[in-house]
Amino acid sequence: MKINIAIIVSFLFLAHFGAAQPGVLDISKFGGAPNSDISQAFTTAWNEACASTTAVKIMIPDGTYKLNSIDVKGPCKAPIEVQVDGTIQAPVNQDEIKGADQWVKFMYVDQLTLSGKGVFDGQGTEVWKAKTGGPAWSGKGPMSKVFMNFGFNFLNNTVIRDITSKDSKNFQVMVFSCNNITFDGFTITAPKDSPNTDGIHMGKSTDVKILNSNIGTGDDCISVGDGTKNLTVQNVKCGPGHGISIGSLGKIETEENVEGVLVKNCTLTETDNGVRVKTWPNEPATLTISDLNFEDITMVNVKNPVIIDQEYCPWNQCNKQNPSKIKITKVSFKNIQGTSGTEEGVVLICSAGVPCDGVELNNVDLTFNGAPTVAKCSNVTPTVVGKAPACQAPGAAPAAAPAA
Ligand SMILES: *[C@@H]1O[C@H](CO)[C@@H](O)[C@H](O)[C@H]1NC(C)=O
Ligand SMILES: *[C@@H]1O[C@H](CO)[C@@H](O)[C@H](O)[C@H]1NC(C)=O
Ligand SMILES: *[C@@H]1O[C@H](CO)[C@@H](O)[C@H](O)[C@H]1NC(C)=O
Ligand SMILES: *[C@@H]1O[C@H](CO)[C@@H](O)[C@H](O)[C@H]1NC(C)=O
Numbered sequence: 001m002k003i004n005i006a007i008i009v010s011f012l013f014l015a016h017f018g019a020a021q022p023g024v025l026d027i028s029k030f031g032g033a034p035n036s037d038i039s040q041a042f043t044t045a046w047n048e049a050c051a052s053t054t055a056v057k058i059m060i061p062d063g064t065y066k067l068n069s070i071d072v073k074g075p076c077k078a079p080i081e082v083q084v085d086g087t088i089q090a091p092v093n094q095d096e097i098k099g100a101d102q103w104v105k106f107m108y109v110d111q112l113t114l115s116g117k118g119v120f121d122g123q124g125t126e127v128w129k130a131k132t133g134g135p136a137w138s139g140k141g142p143m144s145k146v147f148m149n150f151g152f153n154f155l156n157n158t159v160i161r162d163i164t165s166k167d168s169k170n171f172q173v174m175v176f177s178c179n180n181i182t183f184d185g186f187t188i189t190a191p192k193d194s195p196n197t198d199g200i201h202m203g204k205s206t207d208v209k210i211l212n213s214n215i216g217t218g219d220d221c222i223s224v225g226d227g228t229k230n231l232t233v234q235n236v237k238c239g240p241g242h243g244i245s246i247g248s249l250g251k252i253e254t255e256e257n258v259e260g261v262l263v264k265n266c267t268l269t270e271t272d273n274g275v276r277v278k279t280w281p282n283e284p285a286t287l288t289i290s291d292l293n294f295e296d297i298t299m300v301n302v303k304n305p306v307i308i309d310q311e312y313c314p315w316n317q318c319n320k321q322n323p324s325k326i327k328i329t330k331v332s333f334k335n336i337q338g339t340s341g342t343e344e345g346v347v348l349i350c351s352a353g354v355p356c357d358g359v360e361l362n363n364v365d366l367t368f369n370g371a372p373t374v375a376k377c378s379n380v381t382p383t384v385v386g387k388a389p390a391c392q393a394p395g396a397a398p399a400a401a402p403a404a
Contacts, residue, residue: 023056025049034063034086042070050076057081060118064089067104069097069147074109084118084163092123094146094169102151102174109154115161122149122168124194128218131195146170152178160186168197172217175202182209192240194218199241202228204256210236220245221271226287227256234262239269243302245276246292248312250283250326258289267298270341274305275333278312279324279351292331299338305366305373306333308359308380310351323353330358337365345373346389348380355379361388 025045032041038060049056055078063086090103097103104120106112127146149168152158155178164187165172172188175181183200190197197218202208203225209232215221221238224231224246238244244263249255268274275294299305308331310324328350345366350356362385366373377391384390 023052023054024059025056026059026061028061032060032065034065037066037068038088039068039070042067043072046070046072046080049080050074053077055079055081057083060084060086060088060116062086066091069100069103069105071100071102071105071107073107074112076109079111079113080109081113081115084114084116084120087119087121090120090122090147090149090169092126094127097147100147101145101170102153103147103149105151105153106155107151107153109158110156112155112158113161114163115159117162117164119164119166120149121166122147122172124167124169124190124197127169128194128197132193148172148174150174151176152181154178155181158182159184162186164189166190167194170196171198171201171219173200175200175205175208177203178205178208180207181205182211183213184209184211186210186213188213188215188217188221190217192216192218198223199238201225202231204228206230208232209234212236215241217241221268223247224258224261225249226252226258226285228258228261230260232262232264233266234264236263236266237269238266239271239300241271243268243271243273243276243304245273245278246289247276247278248280249278249287249289250280250285250324253284255285255287257287259291261292262295263293263297264295266296267300268302268305269300270302272303273307274299274302274336275307276304277308277328277331279310279326279328280318281311281313281324281351282319282322283324286325286327288327288329290327290329293334294332294336295334297336297338299336299340299366301339301341303341304347305338305340305345306336306364307347308356309347309349310356310379311349324351325353326351327354328356328359331356332360332362333364334360334362336363338367340366340368340373343368343374344376346375346377348375348377348382348391349394350377350379352379359383360385362386364388
């Protein structure tokens, strides 16, 4: 009798707690073995997970796998977690992925979690060589078609935890039209001379959080496109790379406002820019960029640590005749310290057509070769709180051209 009760109790216990555990779909059950291409196995597992009415976890355990591409879509019936602990390798040759611009692509999912100590290796070295004038690239079609490691598109309530994006052929991560997407403990890595390997690029998205992450890559660590609202970047290390950039904006008439950006407790090391806003002159867009807060930032030998550039015109290939039509308002730089790689620690070049307003420099304390840096400003009168360099007109000598 006692035994029977024990069995019943443990049965109830398992039934109760077992039900709360997500179902686990190991990739091996779908034929996804290490050292083989798991594209088909993943798609089959995804389809099963997506049809499940209870939470499901897809597991890719330790090991090295090949993946041609993933292009999976919701909506699904319940939350899905994809836990990757292995190393996933992209094809070296762009041609092997027919027409794809994003190698690992998720669309229209609510409550997706991508987690684990896994590495997604875009194997970009050969493509970078071709882009930078090395041995001819065997691929066909324009370079712009070269695929990115990750595409997170039209996702809600999504978390990317741990996980590494490595050596993408193009941008490492694209976030497009997402609501409430968080990167936590994410790592991005590529050499500093790898072309166009922006870390996380986003557009038309709300409530994007990038936390406790480490981004070292060949282009912007984080680049913020139009329609970004409520972005938080906190406890992030950036470098090598081109820094944290808003823009460039202005080229497309239908671009949407950028509002609400908090960058806090970040360190930028040896990057081309620190925190930057850039807009093109002589272009049609009339949007507003507002409520930007850059706070508690350490710069380590950063070339342009604090820069607003509304005459952004790399390689001088554009017409500066007409000023940018983009309004920049309510921007604060607070507790920014460390070392600059140039004398001009602060550059605020605002539009002659729509000057910046509400710009605050609050304890901006940067040095170049041991001496305080200077600030070059036009079409803006920043409020100064605490220590900050006084504005000088850009004058005859133009500000150091920021890197593209
Ligand atoms: C995401 O949220 C938006 C806005 O609430 C909604 O229109 C869309 O259908 C949601 N998408 C998914 C996949 O749940
Ligand atoms: C954002 O998404 C996460 C993960 O699904 C969820 O836990 C959190 O409640 C969401 N936040 C909001 C404000 O909906
Ligand atoms: C932005 O975040 C704040 C605070 O977290 C919230 O109150 C506000 O509704 C958010 N705005 C949008 C557009 O999501
Ligand atoms: C600031 O970020 C670093 C990681 O770069 C982290 O170790 C530290 O705890 C953070 N500090 C605060 C006060 O959050």
